[in-house]
Amino acid sequence: MSDGGASPIGRPLDRVDGPLKVTGGAKYAAEFDPRALCHAVIVQSTVPAARAARIDAREAEAAPGVVLVLTHRNAPKLPKAGRAAVNPPAGREISVLQLEGVRYNGEPIAVVVADTFEHARDAASRVKVSYERTPAQLDFEAAKKDLHRPEKAGRSPPDKSWGNADKAIAEAEVRLDATYTTPYEHHNPMEPHGTVARWEGEKLTLWDSTQYVSGVRETVSKTLGIPAENVRVVSPFVGGGFGCKGSTWSDVVLAAMAAKAAGRPVKLVLERPQMFGPVGGRPRTEQHVVLGAMRDGRLVGLRHDVISHTSRFEDFVEPSAQPTRALYACPNGATTHRLVKLDLGTPTFQRAPGESTGTFAIECAMDELAEKLGLDPVELRLRNHADTEPDTGQPWSSKKLRECYADAAKRFGWERRNPGPRSMRDGNILVGWGMATATYPAHLMPSQASATLMPDGIVVVRAGTQDIGTGTYTVMTQVAADALAVPVDLVRFELGDTRLPKAPISGGSMTVSSVGPAVQAACTELRRTLARQDGAWLSAVDDEGRRSAFRALAARQKAPVEAHGEAHPQTEDEQQQKFASRSWGAVFAEVRVDPDLGIVRVPRIVATYSVGRLLNRKTGLSQLQGGIVWGVGMALLEESLLDPATGRYVNENLAEYHVPVNADIGAIDVAVVDENDTRFNPLGIRGIGEIGITGVAAALANAVYHATGRRIRDLPITLDKLLPLAENR
Ligand code: MOS
Numbered sequence: 001m002s003d004g005g006a007s008p009i010g011r012p013l014d015r016v017d018g019p020l021k022v023t024g025g026a027k028y029a030a031e032f033d034p035r036a037l038c039h040a041v042i043v044q045s046t047v048p049a050a051r052a053a054r055i056d057a058r059e060a061e062a063a064p065g066v067v068l069v070l071t072h073r074n075a076p077k078l079p080k081a082g083r084a085a086v087n088p089p090a091g092r093e094i095s096v097l098q099l100e101g102v103r104y105n106g107e108p109i110a111v112v113v114a115d116t117f118e119h120a121r122d123a124a125s126r127v128k129v130s131y132e133r134t135p136a137q138l139d140f141e142a143a144k145k146d147l148h149r150p151e152k153a154g155r156s157p158p159d160k161s162w163g164n165a166d167k168a169i170a171e172a173e174v175r176l177d178a179t180y181t182t183p184y185e186h187h188n189p190m191e192p193h194g195t196v197a198r199w200e201g202e203k204l205t206l207w208d209s210t211q212y213v214s215g216v217r218e219t220v221s222k223t224l225g226i227p228a229e230n231v232r233v234v235s236p237f238v239g240g241g242f243g244c245k246g247s248t249w250s251d252v253v254l255a256a257m258a259a260k261a262a263g264r265p266v267k268l269v270l271e272r273p274q275m276f277g278p279v280g281g282r283p284r285t286e287q288h289v290v291l292g293a294m295r296d297g298r299l300v301g302l303r304h305d306v307i308s309h310t311s312r313f314e315d316f317v318e319p320s321a322q323p324t325r326a327l328y329a330c331p332n333g334a335t336t337h338r339l340v341k342l343d344l345g346t347p348t349f350q351r352a353p354g355e356s357t358g359t360f361a362i363e364c365a366m367d368e369l370a371e372k373l374g375l376d377p378v379e380l381r382l383r384n385h386a387d388t389e390p391d392t393g394q395p396w397s398s399k400k401l402r403e404c405y406a407d408a409a410k411r412f413g414w415e416r417r418n419p420g421p422r423s424m425r426d427g428n429i430l431v432g433w434g435m436a437t438a439t440y441p442a443h444l445m446p447s448q449a450s451a452t453l454m455p456d457g458i459v460v461v462r463a464g465t466q467d468i469g470t471g472t473y474t475v476m477t478q479v480a481a482d483a484l485a486v487p488v489d490l491v492r493f494e495l496g497d498t499r500l501p502k503a504p505i506s507g508g509s510m511t512v513s514s515v516g517p518a519v520q521a522a523c524t525e526l527r528r529t530l531a532r533q534d535g536a537w538l539s540a541v542d543d544e545g546r547r548s549a550f551r552a553l554a555a556r557q558k559a560p561v562e563a564h565g566e567a568h569p570q571t572e573d574e575q576q577q578k579f580a581s582r583s584w585g586a587v588f589a590e591v592r593v594d595p596d597l598g599i600v601r602v603p604r605i606v607a608t609y610s611v612g613r614l615l616n617r618k619t620g621l622s623q624l625q626g627g628i629v630w631g632v633g634m635a636l637l638e639e640s641l642l643d644p645a646t647g648r649y650v651n652e653n654l655a656e657y658h659v660p661v662n663a664d665i666g667a668i669d670v671a672v673v674d675e676n677d678t679r680f681n682p683l684g685i686r687g688i689g690e691i692g693i694t695g696v697a698a699a700l701a702n703a704v705y706h707a708t709g710r711r712i713r714d715l716p717i718t719l720d721k722l723l724p725l726a727e728n729r
Helices: 018-023 117-124 140-146 165-171 213-224 250-262 322-327 355-373 377-383 401-412 472-484 511-533 543-555 572-578 617-636 696-708
Strands: 038-044 050-056 066-071 108-114 128-133 160-162 174-182 194-200 203-208 231-234 266-269 285-293 299-311 333-342 424-426 429-441 447-453 459-462 491-494 561-567 582-593 600-610 667-672
Touching: 038 117, 038 250, 050 108, 066 117, 066 250, 108 117, 108 250, 140 299, 140 333, 165 285, 165 299, 165 333, 174 355, 194 250, 203 213, 203 250, 213 231, 213 250, 250 266, 285 355, 299 355, 322 333, 322 355, 322 429, 355 377, 355 429, 355 617, 355 696, 377 401, 377 429, 401 429, 401 582, 401 600, 401 667, 429 696, 447 511, 459 472, 459 511, 472 491, 472 511, 511 561, 582 696, 600 617, 600 696, 617 667, 617 696
Parallel strands: 038 266, 203 231, 299 333, 459 491, 600 667
Antiparallel strands: 038 108, 050 128, 066 108, 160 333, 174 285, 194 203, 194 266, 285 299, 424 429, 429 582, 447 459, 447 561, 582 600
């Protein structure tokens, strides 16, 4: 508590793990190096469907340095054929060498272990496979004739309707009916998935890059049929997750199996192309949106029907209609989710699943409707502002979306916009301004934490959560220091280990809202215990006084003093009976389009968010900015290109799978409105991990329309879709 004892909450504290990261001292999963470590490489199928893959490993086994080659023929038979942990969408259908056949191109079918990575890779190239092929469905359009209705869409039913949407739309004065599509996309954190597995007798240690250490322990122990207490998962640093490291995929279990078979520790790191298929990705979507409104702009009915792809063997649903159920006060609505099954790897959660793709469709549709009505796009949204959750009628725990529109519009200069398409120019360049609403649900899960005063005056605070690059170490240090009323340098936060108190997955933007209250509870408990002895540090007037009084108190202890905290706040179910909780934002974007070349540049984006309280202005705003950067990628660049003949993504590398680089990103100006949502969470926060990407693709598509008069409803907005643009000059 520097600044004369002011609370550290909200301050732009530098990352406490920053020095370790910039000096190389932060150890990532693949950098753990137990004695006698050997190296594993996965062999992938090269066909999309086969009844049998006949594997001839003789040449590979004879190659230099090879320890073993594991295939479905010699792999141990696992309980329930490797399916003991399957519980979609958390426990995935993975490929752990229990099947003779092939279910998608790129499926793991063998693992080669050797003394060096180079030897393993060389030997992997010598594994010969012949396939007894079966027909594969790789055509999304053709597969649409076999739509099926999944059991759930995210946490909700696949279909939800209120009022009578079709009747209301038929009676509406103005209608908008359009179909939007988003392509196959794949997560590409800088650090690919990586695991080091070591057995000591029956005890397994996994150093793994994961968003969920307890989840890895559960999946691996169940899949292998061993007690959970025999598995320890360690993950102190993660080089990005974004959803792909939220589930435990084949590679983690295969590393454990290979280490067991080899009798030596094994390292298994995915190569970049292996990120495109066996570890999820964003499903392709086709979204049909129908809006019916009265001339004054009031929505009277809406439909949002979503089709997304999944694999042949597991349902994963992209819940794109989820935002539409929450965004606008419309008395009649109908939303559905349907799946097409393709012979591809199962897709998964990818930053803001549902909301990223869904806001693209609904927020473009709102822009199109605004034009039909001759209304300003912001005004149309204000006229349909949802004061309560539309499909349930519940009040919001806190919502400051109106303030977001006003603040971002003002900072952007929206009132200077000429509403006509192709009305703004800078020399030859077409200038467009567009906007959209951002939204993401607020979640929380039970969590535990502990706080231990050490004799040197440091409080070690522990929770088995993860820092996937988001700043968990830093903000938990702030929460702990605030609850203890000590300077932040007296707190050391530890995470990323199943030996620590149990915490939930770092996904669904809920790490801070779930773990924060547990840390707060543990530290409050420790403070009470210590204050009963000597509360002198609490009345000190500045940081220096607090530090020395607290250290003196610590030095008098004969042993470490430990306290535990638990936050099973209100469970989400109880909480949801009273209030609906969601985060919101308004995104305004400027694009500049070259009419001859079709190139779209994004000089600036201005956004304001209603996300509850920000625990750290620096990491928080940076997180929102990062989400916007990904939104630019989603709008203009990202697309995994599927070869319809082979079922392989042909641009499975960062040279051809385009993501924004510095030169693609202009000024990104983000702000949050002052808010403290204590109805949702004792810390007043709602989570910021995912909302940043939402709304951005729509704001950019709307800006491109405004610049060019061309409505592109299929992402990404590449120049081939825009050209020719010169005809109206
Ligand atoms: Mo997030 S896509 O829930 O990791």
